[in-house]
Amino acid sequence: MDEVGLRRWIRDALTTEYERTGRGKKMEKVVREPSERAVFAVYLAIILLALLTLLEALHIILLHTFNTDIFSLLTTVTGALLGFFFSYKA
Numbered sequence: 020m021d022e023v024g025l026r027r028w029i030r031d032a033l034t035t036e037y038e039r040t041g042r043g044k045k046m047e048k049v050v051r052e053p054s055e056r057a058v059f060a061v062y063l064a065i066i067l068l069a070l071l072t073l074l075e076a077l078h079i080i081l082l083h084t085f086n087t088d089i090f091s092l093l094t095t096v097t098g099a100l101l102g103f104f105f106s107y108k109a
Contacts, residue, residue: 029061033107053107061103068096
């Protein structure tokens with residue numbers, strides 16, 4: 020697949036490469052590609068993170084107050100993304 024942009028970056032970040040012993044003493048390079056479902060889930064989470072950040076910025080600019088509910092959602096999405104990346108690479 021010849022992708023460009025954010026989806027390609029996500030696919031590269033989730034791809035795992037390692038070497039293992041094959042037949043005899045020959046080393047094999049194994050590449051584990053992420054599923055389309057995982058790439059799409061991370062893609063949507065990143066878009067949600069950007070939109071929530073924009074919403075919080077607009078709330079601060081227009082209403083001159085900090086909204087803790089939006090910030091709570093921001094931290095939740097950020098934690099979910101970090102947890103997904105750490106658990107997927109393990």
